[in-house]
Each structure stands twice: as structure tokens, then as C-alpha cells.
Amino acid sequence: MSEENQNLDEELKIVVKKNVFYVSKKFICSVVPYFEKMFCCDLLESKENKVVLDFDEEVFNIILTWVHSGLLIVQMENVIKCYNLADYLMIDETLIRPCNSYFHEKFTIEHLPVVLPQVTKVSKLINSEAIDYFICRHFLKIINTNVFLDYPVETVEYILKLNLMIYSEYQVFESIMKWVSKEYSRKELLPQLLNCVRWSFLDHVDVTKIKGRLDGLIKGLSNLDSIISSDCEYGLNRSKQTFFVSIQKLNDAKLRLNVFDNELSCFPVGDFTQDNTMTLDFFHGENISDILFDSEKKAIRIDWSKKTFRWLDSKVNTINYSKLHHTIIQFFNLSRFSCYLEATGSNPSSPISMEENLLLESVDQYIVIGKIKDDKRWYGQFPVIHHSWFTHYDNQRTLHVTVLDKVVYILTRGLEFIQFDYEAKCFNKSEPFKDQKWDFNDLILTSHQSKDDKVILINKSSGKMYVYLINQKKWIEKYRINIVNFGSSNSNVNSNELIAFTSTFLQMKNIKPLYRRIFT
Structure with a gap:
């Protein structure tokens, strides 16, 4: 549809959280199946010319930009959300395929901090089960990288709570110490992360080794004994896999x-x-x-x-x-x-x-x-x-x-x-x-x-x-x-x-x- 015809057409108001978008109703229905199906049925939206959607505003804007210009600009921070929205809007492979290619060509462990908040159990491009399994299987490799040392604490804590494939909980403890030691300001986060160690599955030798460490981080913890002896229900013994x-x-x-x-x-x-x-x-x-x-x-x-x-x-x-x-x-x-x-x-x-x-x-x-x-x-x-x-x-x-x-x-x-x-x-x-x-x-x-x-x-x-x-x-x-x-x-x-x-x-x-x- 030409720009002139779009301007003459009836407008559709699309409310996405705090943003409001006005688009040509005829045009959007001709290119996005979701809207076409909505307005061919006897729905309230079809009478009011108003649609309310609960999606990320910037991601929806990316979709609208692509619909009107053919230009798709994605990055790892939003590619999974773009894929999910394209799937929800019933847009065909013309949009889904480039999102899929971009993610699988570009993803590295550097992107975990921006990918983890996007995935859910039902997200289509990659779901939380697949990304969690990847992390669990390769955890012992991931912690040997500088990338791991630069993760925010939210990402580190998320990882450490998974059913990691390890040989000893001591490996989880060591990863925490490496991360905390990277920056002095992280010292106050040590007790929080130590709660991610499943202490009841550590053998006596490793516990003694931890208590005997001479570095200031451990010796300065006044509540180490209470952390180690905490009566938590840890579930799976991760070292028995x-x-x-x-x-x-x-x-x-x-x-x-x-x-x-x-x-x-x-x-x-x-x-x-x-x-x-x-x-x-x-x-x-x-x-x-x-x-x-x-x-x-x-x-x-x-x-x-x-x-x-x-x-x-x-x-x-x-x-x-x-x-x-x-x-x-x-x-x-x-x-x-x-x-x-x-x-x-x-x-x-x-x-x-x-x-x-x-x-x-x-x-x-x-x-x-x-x-x-x-x-x-x-x-x-x-x-x-x-x-x-x-x-x-x-x-x-x-x-x-x-x-x-x-x-x-x-x-x-x-x-x-x-x-x-x-x-x-x-x-x-x-x-x-x-x-x-x-x-x-x-x-x-x-x-x-x-x-x-x-x-x-x-x-x-x-x-x-x-x-x-x-x-x-x-x-x-x-x-x-x-x-x-x-x-x-x-x-x-x-x-x-x-x-x-x-x-x-x-x-x-x-x-x-x-x-x-x-x-x-």
C-alpha cells in the first residue's frame, strides 16, 4: 500500500504498555495475520479500532519498523523477544528466519546476562530448559573464562542455583571465590553466593579445606559456620550425575x-x-x-x-x-x-x-x-x-x-x-x-x-x-x-x-x- 493510501485509511490505535502507536488499519491487516484475523471476526477491538497488547514497547516498535520499511534491526538484547512477538502475531518465516539465524550465529556466553531475562519455558527461539541445560552441561568450562568473571551477580546467582553437572560442590565454591576476588566491592556479596553451594553434599575433607583457607574473604566471614550448617532442602546431589x-x-x-x-x-x-x-x-x-x-x-x-x-x-x-x-x-x-x-x-x-x-x-x-x-x-x-x-x-x-x-x-x-x-x-x-x-x-x-x-x-x-x-x-x-x-x-x-x-x-x-x- 502506498504512503498516500495509508494516510487516507482509517487509523488503528495500538496501545503497548505506556506507548501508543497509530497505524493504517487496512495496511496492518494486510501484512500481519494477527490483526487480519482479529478484524475479520466480531470482536470488540474491530468496532473500537483499538488494540491493547502486553509486549515490550521497543520490540513492538522494531516489528512495526520492519512492517513499514522492510528494515529489521535486532541485537542479542531483544532478538528472542522479537521472535516471540513475531510468532504471536503469526508473521511467517520472513521475519522468524533472520531472528533464528542471528541468534545461532552470534550467541556466546558473553550474552547470557541479556539472554536469560528473555527466555521462558515456552519462548520459541530458545526456551529456558535448553539454555539451562547448556549452562549445566558446560558450567565447568564457563567458569574458566574471563567472561564469567565479568557477569553481574544476578547472572552468577542464577547459574549457581541450577542443577549443574559437576563432580564436587567444591567446584561451585571455587567459582564463587574466583568471581568475588575479581573486584573488592564484591566482598559483601560473598554470603549471598555461598548460599548457592549445596553444603550437605560436600565431604568432610572439602569442608575442612574451605574453613582452613587463609585468604581474607573466608577468614573475615563471621557466619561461615551457620552458612555451612544451614538446614536447607537442596534437592538433587549435583555431584552424582x-x-x-x-x-x-x-x-x-x-x-x-x-x-x-x-x-x-x-x-x-x-x-x-x-x-x-x-x-x-x-x-x-x-x-x-x-x-x-x-x-x-x-x-x-x-x-x-x-x-x-x-x-x-x-x-x-x-x-x-x-x-x-x-x-x-x-x-x-x-x-x-x-x-x-x-x-x-x-x-x-x-x-x-x-x-x-x-x-x-x-x-x-x-x-x-x-x-x-x-x-x-x-x-x-x-x-x-x-x-x-x-x-x-x-x-x-x-x-x-x-x-x-x-x-x-x-x-x-x-x-x-x-x-x-x-x-x-x-x-x-x-x-x-x-x-x-x-x-x-x-x-x-x-x-x-x-x-x-x-x-x-x-x-x-x-x-x-x-x-x-x-x-x-x-x-x-x-x-x-x-x-x-x-x-x-x-x-x-x-x-x-x-x-x-x-x-x-x-x-x-x-x-x-x-x-x-x-x-x-
Whole structure:
């Protein structure tokens, strides 16, 4: 409609909180379905030519500007609200698509202070469940950035109250101390944030460590004992969310999943069906888990509610790692070093040409372990931050690797067992399985990332599970995994194939075991 015709047209008065907008009634009905439907019905507004809306005034102005000029100007401070309003007004993909693209291309953890106030349980672009799950899963990485140290207290408190995926409440305490120590004026906020620690789940050793701190922040707290001993109902023990998961292949389109606690007690979950329509979005609900296995070279997405799965190929993994780097890793403020594992005082000359490398998650960071192409020596970077490591996929398979706390455990194709402590920079190599005639590709090496005292090695062919007792420095054969048909008289008949046994974070409230066990 021309500007002249709009001026001659009947005006519609739109009241949005304290703002009043006057627009051409005929024009707005022709371009915004919400108004068209309103005035084609026998509603009070259609007779009065007045509409009252309860939306952000500036966001509504952005929509009106776009409607009248074709110019859409959004920023992270309002893009979610713009998307929600466009959806409410029933505006088609011409507006929704650019909002969606902008958010997913630009969002980083820098934007959490302006994104969190915009999201709700039902917001469309991204909802509170998805953003909360992202924070919970990557909390230990987020607190290793300068960005976290610059958050306002409201954002920090919001984060610390979530069901964070952590290994100890002491990690929450440490994050508080780092944030408070950034500025002297934050000292008065310390008691408020300490109430976010779920003290009843801290062990005695960590509590003693906190009370014994020599810094003035803790020693100056007169009510520390009352904070620690406060009788609060904390709910979930956030430090008990790591589990082992086994994946069995029943056929090309069906898998069977079991969950194991730290003592390897099994919780059968059931059979899962392949669904290649499952979302591949980086941000997703808490009912979905991405499980990495085979030294984190392979991945699968599980929907625990629908009992479906989707394989994540190398292209998807590369995209997700690249997104992780963009949103969090690029802001790391950790000190870094690289070295030959056998000779920590020496480094290969740059540029480095790797024959094989593995990108591995290690509690609060990512590291790279690999072999130099020229001299075939083991090499590592601790942590790795450069984006190139997060966009490269290597399908070589000459080593199995797992990381527990600050120690990297490697099993080579020649069955050499290597331990490298990258904090103490200590290297050890042994041959506990030199007489075994194992197929390297039949082996699984895994462990939790922290707070455990064992490394697990499984031979898929025999089902034998070997456990390396870290404190005793020895291997034992402790379990055997037999996969048999129920009711079969032959305990050696395999009904399906074990393809993965790995550790991961899980929110058990979303997982329904096939039966329940209650201790009385």
C-alpha cells in the first residue's frame, strides 16, 4: 500500500504498555495475520479500532519498523523477544528466519546476562530448559573464562542455583571465590553466593579445606559456620550425575541401552529406535544427551523420553565442536603448555604435523593427544584453545585414550599402557597385556573424568572387563559382560553386539529404567 493510501485509511490505535502507536488499519491487516484475523471476526477491538497488547514497547516498535520499511534491526538484547512477538502475531518465516539465524550465529556466553531475562519455558527461539541445560552441561568450562568473571551477580546467582553437572560442590565454591576476588566491592556479596553451594553434599575433607583457607574473604566471614550448617532442602546431589552407559546393537535400526552407577550396578533402560529426523540443534532440551565413545571419536544423540537415537557423523561432530569453541572455548583464561609426553621439557618445532590426534574433554577443559608425523613421538597440548583443533576430524585409530582428573591413560595398538600426568608432567609406560592376542579394534578404554579411582578396559569379543586400580597401581579382571538371549540355555550365545561402554553426565530424572529398586 502506498504512503498516500495509508494516510487516507482509517487509523488503528495500538496501545503497548505506556506507548501508543497509530497505524493504517487496512495496511496492518494486510501484512500481519494477527490483526487480519482479529478484524475479520466480531470482536470488540474491530468496532473500537483499538488494540491493547502486553509486549515490550521497543520490540513492538522494531516489528512495526520492519512492517513499514522492510528494515529489521535486532541485537542479542531483544532478538528472542522479537521472535516471540513475531510468532504471536503469526508473521511467517520472513521475519522468524533472520531472528533464528542471528541468534545461532552470534550467541556466546558473553550474552547470557541479556539472554536469560528473555527466555521462558515456552519462548520459541530458545526456551529456558535448553539454555539451562547448556549452562549445566558446560558450567565447568564457563567458569574458566574471563567472561564469567565479568557477569553481574544476578547472572552468577542464577547459574549457581541450577542443577549443574559437576563432580564436587567444591567446584561451585571455587567459582564463587574466583568471581568475588575479581573486584573488592564484591566482598559483601560473598554470603549471598555461598548460599548457592549445596553444603550437605560436600565431604568432610572439602569442608575442612574451605574453613582452613587463609585468604581474607573466608577468614573475615563471621557466619561461615551457620552458612555451612544451614538446614536447607537442596534437592538433587549435583555431584552424582556421572554414569557409565553401555550400547548394544540389536539391528541396524535398534539399540539397547543400560546405565551403570560408579559401582557398576546396572539400570536397564530398554530398546531405542533410530530416528534420523531428530533435531541436530546445538541447543536442545534436557531429555536429549550427546554420548561420545571410542576415545570420543564417535558420538550418538539419545532422546531418553522418546527412546530414539541418531548417529552423529564426523561432519555433525565438527559443527558441534566448532560451535562449542565459538560459544565458550575462545574465552578460556587458562595457562597452556605443550610437550612431548616422554620428554616434557622439549617441544617439536612449529608448525606441528600430526600423524594422529584426539581431542578429549578433561573436566574443565579440552586437551589434544597425538603422535607427531616426523618422529612418531607422543605429543600433547594442555589445554587446547585454538579453533583449528575444534574443526579438524581425524579418523586414524592407533590408540585408545581416556582422561581421569589430570592423568591421560593411553593404550596403543601394540598394547602398551601409557600414563601421563599433565599436572606433574610425569610419564610412565608399561606392558601389562604384552602376552595377549587381542584385536585392537575389539577393545574399549574408558573412565569417568574425575572423582574415581579406576580405569576400565573391555574386550568386546570375550566380554572380559579389566579394571586398573589407580591407587594400587595394578590391573585386575573383575567382571565379564555376557550378552545372551533371555531364556537361552547357552550362556555363550551372543544375541547382539556391544558397541560402546563409556562415561557421561546424565540427568536421571529424564531416564526411566525398566524396573525400580528401593533400599529399605
